[in-house]
Amino acid sequence: MSCNKEIIKLMHKYLDEELSITEEKKLRSHLQSCQGCQDHFRELTRTVALLKSSSNMQPSTSFTANVMSNLPKEKKHLSYIR
């Protein structure tokens, strides 16, 4: 189990790249001494890694062609004069 809300908040700030140097020292030294928070932190970083693994998600190969063929037609100049 994790220690307290303040440390968890620091973990999230770390993941948001918003930790100050003092806060980072505090988080580091706490993690070194607390197994529960270490586990919590590991689970969080792993979750982030899983969420970033979106390499399988790709649109169809005809995506661009489909968009281009569905765009409204370019305004053409009149090719005849009354």
Place this chain on the structure above:
Amino acid sequence: MDEKIRLKIRQVKKGDQSAFEDVVTFYQDKVYQICYRMVGNAYEAEDLAQEAFIRAYVNIHSFDDKRKFSTWLFRIATNLTIDRIRKKKPDYFLDAEVRGTDGLDMYSQLANENPLPEEELESLELQSYIQQQIMSLPTKYRSIIALRFVDERSLAEISEILNIPIGTVKTRIHRGREALRKKLRDV
């Protein structure tokens, strides 16, 4: 690359439709992935992503060149997707049965069409599981998760794209991350 896109956008604004092709090619994966993370369904994500590009094209004159194009484009895509989710009718999901196919789901159809090596299938399963867990969260969390983890957008940019205060973005990312930590810890 930003400079190249900037140039293309200027050409599109001048009426050169073909210049838009490079813009679509450049951003299609990201836009598709953001939509996919929010709707959890490949067909709908494709449809939404295409619609987003078409709207961007139609409204290109309202895009301010001094701003970042992706911020503007992602805003169109997320608004469109949030709208669609709101109006949502009963829906077809990947794991839903295809009507009249006697238990065949979309996955088995996809797999037939395009056989994958085993490890990829495994990761496809993992991907589908991760997506299921994301889908169990409310839309307002999904949009932020999509922007933060598909393209690592900064909190400030997410706040701009979704037009919500940065404090709210932070809170939702923290809560979303905690919720998913619990759901994904045994994966």
